Amino acid sequence: MSTEKKVIQEFVLEQDNELRFEVESKNEKVYLTLKSGLAEVFGTELVKAKTYEFTSGAKVAVFTWHGCVIEVKGKTDVIYTAKETPMVIYSNCHAALELMRMEAEKDNKRGPIAMLVGPCDVGKSTVTKILLNYAVRMTRRPIFVDLDVGQGHISIPGTIGALMIERPASIDEGFSQEAPLVYNFGHKAPEPNTSLYQIVVSQLANTVKERLEVNKKTRSSGVIINTGGWIKGSGYRQLLDSAKAFEVDVIMVLDQERLYNELVRDMPQFVKIIFLPKSGGVVERSKSIRSESRDQRIREYFYGTPKNSLYPHSFEVKFPEVKIYKVGAPALPDSCLPLGMKADDHMTKLVLLTPNAGLLHHILAVSFSENEEDIISSHVAGFVCVSMIDNERQTITLLSPQPKPLPNNILVLSELQFMDTH
Numbered sequence: 179m180s181t182e183k184k185v186i187q188e189f190v191l192e193q194d195n196e197l198r199f200e201v202e203s204k205n206e207k208v209y210l211t212l213k214s215g216l217a218e219v220f221g222t223e224l225v226k227a228k229t230y231e232f233t234s235g236a237k238v239a240v241f242t243w244h245g246c247v248i249e250v251k252g253k254t255d256v257i258y259t260a261k262e263t264p265m266v267i268y269s270n271c272h273a274a275l276e277l278m279r280m281e282a283e284k285d286n287k288r289g290p291i292a293m294l295v296g297p298c299d300v301g302k303s304t305v306t307k308i309l310l311n312y313a314v315r316m317t318r319r320p321i322f323v324d325l326d327v328g329q330g331h332i333s334i335p336g337t338i339g340a341l342m343i344e345r346p347a348s349i350d351e352g353f354s355q356e357a358p359l360v361y362n363f364g365h366k367a368p369e370p371n372t373s374l375y376q377i378v379v380s381q382l383a384n385t386v387k388e389r390l391e392v393n394k395k396t397r398s399s400g401v402i403i404n405t406g407g408w409i410k411g412s413g414y415r416q417l418l419d420s421a422k423a424f425e426v427d428v429i430m431v432l433d434q435e436r437l438y439n440e441l442v443r444d445m446p447q448f449v450k451i452i453f454l455p456k457s458g459g460v461v462e463r464s465k466s467i468r469s470e471s472r473d474q475r476i477r478e479y480f481y482g483t484p485k486n487s488l489y490p491h492s493f494e495v496k497f498p499e500v501k502i503y504k505v506g507a508p509a510l511p512d513s514c515l516p517l518g519m520k521a522d523d524h525m526t527k528l529v530l531l532t533p534n535a536g537l538l539h540h541i542l543a544v545s546f547s548e549n550e551e552d553i554i555s556s557h558v559a560g561f562v563c564v565s566m567i568d569n570e571r572q573t574i575t576l577l578s579p580q581p582k583p584l585p586n587n588i589l590v591l592s593e594l595q596f597m598d599t600h
């Protein structure tokens with residue numbers, strides 16, 4: 179047990195102030211308690227006298243609309259109170275979406291489909307979370323869509339997905355992950371395979387639209403879509419395609435006027451484009467921190483969080499028991515392509531793999547599809563990780579959240595890897 183005494187600090191926040199802190203040191207824990215007044219963390223209200231725990235990697239902002247007293251116990255790397263925040267502007271956006279939801283409810287129509295866009299590290303995921311939390315606090319049931327394959331807020335990185343939000347995010351664990359709809363893309367950025375990205379985005383958009391049709395409450399609550407930070411060149415065209423696929427009504431552009439003006443120029447008139455300033459608190463993340471947080475997401479998928487541990491299973495499957503596919507075949511010169519085939523088509527071609535040492539540590543998506551034709555357009559049941567390949571015995575050892583048997587024998591290779599150090 180550590181004999182080191184924990185540092186205790188008390189902060190008195192005036193109305194509209196924000197206490198920001200970061201926990202960086204490994205194995206460090208910081209405890210936060212609301213002593214009096216009202217406060218929230220990214221849209222989720224703090225319960226008075228309850229202690230919240232934050233571990234290494236946490237970047238937190240405690241905002242108060244009315245003033246409060248906060249106690250922070252433990253070693254933070256940065257901690258300060260900010261008087262200037264864009265929270266009033268974000269709250270006005272929520273109010274505008276809420277008006278659209280009220281109209282939609284009255285006329286039994288679809289509520290607002292809003293998309294957050296902007297470069298990396300401007301707070302897109304954070305504003306998405308704030309807007310979802312505010313909506314659900316008004317008893318709405320919006321759908322959260324995450325198109326950012328880099329971080330994987332709904333499932334693991336390399337995927338896109340949708341989740342119906344029924345209660346505010348937990349301060350330390352995020353949104354409850356009940357029955358998310360997840361599509362495997364298999365790369366940590368859209369660039370390596372934009373054709374495939376476009377297909378999975380359209381597929382997700384169609385499924386989300388179907389869900390809006392069948393649930394009245396969700397239909398009027400609408401959808402909030404988070405996107406990745408790739409906004410230049412084909413990344414920008416990709417954004418336009420995604421906006422079209424989801425039939426968005428509102429696009430909120432964080433921090434970049436150029437992107438805002440391009441969207442005003444290129445989107446149809448009925449789509450409202452809104453410019454939002456970035457919060458001064460948003461922390462920039464280096465490549466290595468992004469990579470660490472991707473690892474952390476995958477580890478949490480298999481092993482859970484300190485508060486909610488999971489115990490994954492490890493089992494063997496024989497080579498013939500599974501079919502492992504890779505999406506995207508090596509490119510062929512135009513002269514070698516069959517008549518009518520475009521050079522781009524190879525990017526969505528399925529290649530059946532013979533299990534080999536190259537699969538070691540790779541993530542495999544367990545497809546819901548029953549035949550080869552539907553693999554790309556099917557959502558996935560979950561993920562396993564290849565922890566051993568034994569060529570002699572013709573077996574693959576898999577780390578899996580569920581015990582044997584696999585729900586399907588069709589597996590799809592992801593570029594993402596996970597080193598299981600447990």
Ligand SMILES: Nc1ncnc2c1ncn2[C@@H]1O[C@H](COP(=O)(O)OP(=O)(O)OP(=O)(O)O)[C@@H](O)[C@H]1O
Nearest residue numbers: 237239298299300301302303304407457459460461
């Ligand atoms: N007001 C704030 N105070 C302190 N930290 C903040 C604040 N807003 C956001 N952050 C932190 O900054 C980090 C980056 O924010 P966020 O993930 O929302 O950015 P992003 O634009 O979605 O990034 P990316 O493009 O990489 O997905 C997060 O760790 C988040 O917790």
